[in-house]
Amino acid sequence: MERVYTFAFSTRNFKKAASLFLDSISTFTMYEILLYETFIFYTVLTSIITLDRVSLKQKVVDAPEILTVLGKIPFLSEFLNSLYECQYKAFFSAFAGMAEQIKFDRYLNPHFRFYMREVRTVVYSQFLESYKSVMVDAMANAFGVSVDFIDQELSRFIAAGKLHCKIGKVAGVLETNRPDAKNALYKATIKQGDFLLNRIQKLFRVIDL
Template identity: 85%
Template sequence: MRHPLGTVGQFWLFYRIADAEENLGESEVREAHLAKSLFYIRIGDKEKALEQLKVTEGKTVAVGQRMDLVFYTLQLAFFYMDFDLISKSIDKAKNLFEEGGDWERKNRLKVYEGLYCMSSRNFKKAADLFLDSISTFTTYELFPYDTFIFYTVLTSIISLDRVSLKKKVVDAPEILTVIGKIQYLSEFLNSLYDCQYKSFFSAFAGLTEQIKLDRYLHPHFRYYMREVRTVVYSQFLESYKSVTIEAMAKAFGVTVDFIDMELSRFISAGKLHCKIDKVAGVLETNRPDAKNALYQATIKQGDFLLNRIQKLSRVIDL
C-alpha cells in the first residue's frame, strides 16, 4: 500500500532535484537528494531510502556530512532491527573517523554502538559505551535521556563490579538527576548496592514489565533476568563461608523451597560457586582461590608449551 503522500511528495522531490541540477550549485543538488532520502526514511521505504542515501553520499565530500548519512542509515537499520546493516554502518563510521570527524559525532556513535551491543547481548561493552556518553548525550533521535539512563543502569548492574558500580553509576550526578523519574529504577540500583535484598526483589519485579516491553531488551528478557539474579545471589554469598538456606530465604523475602530451586539451577549451570547440604539446610561456598587458579593455569599453559616444543624438536630432527 502506497503512503498517502507518496505520489505528491515524490513529484515535488523530483522537481526540486531537477531544478537544483539545472539552476543551482552542487550544494543545493546534494540538499535536494538528501531531502529525498529523508522522505523515504520518513515513510519507511527501506530499499528506496538506502538507494537514495547512496546517491546522496556520491554527491557528498565533507566527512561530517558523510557521517550524518551513516547515522541516517543506522536509524533506519535500528527501526527494522537489521543487525547486519547496523554492524556494517558502525564499521563504516569508524573508518570515516580515521579521515577526521568532530567529537560530537564520535560521542553520538558511542550511543549507537552501545545500543547495538545491548541489542546483541554484549552488555559489558554496552555499559562501557553508555557510561562514556553520559555527560555528552545528544542522540535524542534514538530515545530520550531518561531511556538512555534506564539502559545505562540496567547494563551496568550486570557488568560492573561493586566498586565500579558505586563510582560510575550510584554516585554519578548525571544519573542521580534523572533516575528518580523512572519508576523502581532508583530502588533497584541502590538496594542492590546497599544489600537490601527484599527491596531489590520488589523493585526488580516492578521493572520486569518495562524490560519485557522494551523493543531492544525484549529478546533478551529471560537472559537478563538470569544474569541479574546471578549477580545478587553471588553478592549475598560472598559474605559467607556457609549460611543456612532459611537465612538466605529470609533475606530475600522468599520461601526456602524457592531459594533451594533457584540455587540448584544456578549451581548446576556453573553460575554460582557453592553447594547445598540439604540435610543440614546449609549453603557452603566454594569460591576458587585466586592463587590456586593462577597456579593451575600456569601448569596447564606450561604443559601445552612443552608439548609444542617436543613436536617442534621432532620436526627439526627429521
Template identity: 85%
Template sequence: MDLITKGFGTFSVESKPYSLKDETPSWIADAEENLGESEVREAHLAKSLFYIRIGDKEKALEQLKVTEGKTVAVGQRMDLVFYTLQLAFFYMDFDLISKSIDKAKNLFEEGGDWERKNRLKVYEGLYCMSSRNFKKAADLFLDSISTFTTYELFPYDTFIFYTVLTSIISLDRVSLKKKVVDAPEILTVIGKIQYLSEFLNSLYDCQYKSFFSAFAGLTEQIKLDRYLHPHFRYYMREVRTVVYSQFLESYKSVTIEAMAKAFGVTVDFIDMELSRFISAGKLHCKIDKVAGVLETNRPDAKNALYQATIKQGDFLLNRIQKLSRVIDL
C-alpha cells in the same frame, strides 16, 4: 517551500508534485540543471529522507547511497551513516547495523568531530545491548552520559534506564558505586523512572528484600522494551546471579532459611533457584539439604589458571600431532 523533518533533520525542497513512481522528481532534475553541487546533494538527501519517513527500506538505502556519491565532507557522510543506522534499528537489521558502525569508525579515521563520535558510542552501545553484549554496552553508555545528544534514538531518561540496567550486571561493586550510584548525571534523572532508583540503591546497600520488590516492578518495563524484550529471560537470570553472588560473598556458610528471610521469599523458592544456578556453574557453592546450610566454595584463581594452562597445552599438542601426520604424508 516544504520542510522535511520527522526527526531526521530539516531540509527545504521546492513544493512540487512528487509521485512514488517518479525515479527523478522534477525538483531534483531542476537542481542538477540550474543549481550547485550542495543544492543537488540536499535534493537527493531530501528524497532519501522521504523514503525513510514512509518506511521504504530498500529505496531509502539505495537513495542514501546515491546521496553519499554526491557528498564530499566527512561529517556529512557520517550523518548519512547515522540515517542508515536509524533505519537499521527500526527494522532490527543487525547485519546492516554492524556494517554501518564499522563504516562510521573507518570514516573517523579520515577525520570527524567529537560530537558525532560521541553519538556513535550510543549507537554502538545500543547495538551491543541488543546483541546481548551488556558489558561493552555499559562501558559505551557510561562514556556518553555527559555528552548525550542522540535524541533521535530515544530520550535521555530511556538512555539512563539502559545505562543502569546494563551496568548492574557488568560492573563490580566498587565501579558501580563510582560510575553509577554516585554519578550526578544519573542522580538527576533516575528518580523519574519508576522503581529504578530503588532497584540500583537496594542492590548496592544489600537491601535484598527491597531489591526483589523493585525488580518485580521493573520487569514489565523490560518486557515492553523493543531492544530488551528478546533478552528478558537472560537478563532476569543474570541479575539474580549478581545479587545471589553478592549475598554469598560475605559468608563461608549460611542457612537457607536466613537467606530466604533476607530476600523475602520461601525456603523452597531459594532452594529451587540456587539449585539451577549451581548446576549451571553460575554460583560457587553447594547445598547441604540435611543441615539446611549453604557452603560456599569459591574457586582458587591460581588453580583455575593452572587448569586452563593444562587444557590449552593439551589442545596445542593435539594440533601439533595432527600437523606432523599431515607433513609425514
C-alpha cells in the same frame, strides 16, 4: 550510534553496551532518538550486570548525571541502590517493578529472560560472597521469599554453573565453593609450561633430523 547500541543489545553484549552508555553520558545529544531518562535506564540496567561493585559505585551510584534523573524512573533508584547497599528484600521488591518495564521495552524484551537470570546471578553471588556457609532459610529471609523458592532458584543456578556452591538438603546449609584464584592460576601456569615443553621437545626432534 543508535545502530551500535542496537547491535550490542541484539548480540547480548551488555558489557559493550554498558561501556558505550557510560562513555556517552556527558556528551549525550540523541534527544531526537532517545529520551535522556531512557538512556539512563539502559545505562543503569546494563551496568548492574557487568560492572564490579567498585566500578558500579564510581560510575553509576555516585554519578551526578545519573543521580539527576534516577528518581524520575519508577523503581530504578531502589533497584540500583538496594543492590549496592545489600538490602535484598528491597531489591526483590524493586526487581518486580523493574521486570514489567524491561519486559515491555522494545530493545530489552527479546532478552527478558536472559537479563532476569543475569541480575539474579549478580545478586545471589553478592550475597554468598560474604559467607563460607549459610542456612538456606537465612538467605530466604534476607530476600523476603520462601525457603522453597530460594531452594529451587539456587538449584537451577548451581546446575547451570552460575553459582559456585552446594546445598546440604538434610541440614539446610548452603556451602560456597568459590574457585581458588591462586590455585587456578597455578594450574594454568603448569598447563602453559607443559605446552611450551612439548613444543620445545618437538623442535629438538626436528633439529635432530
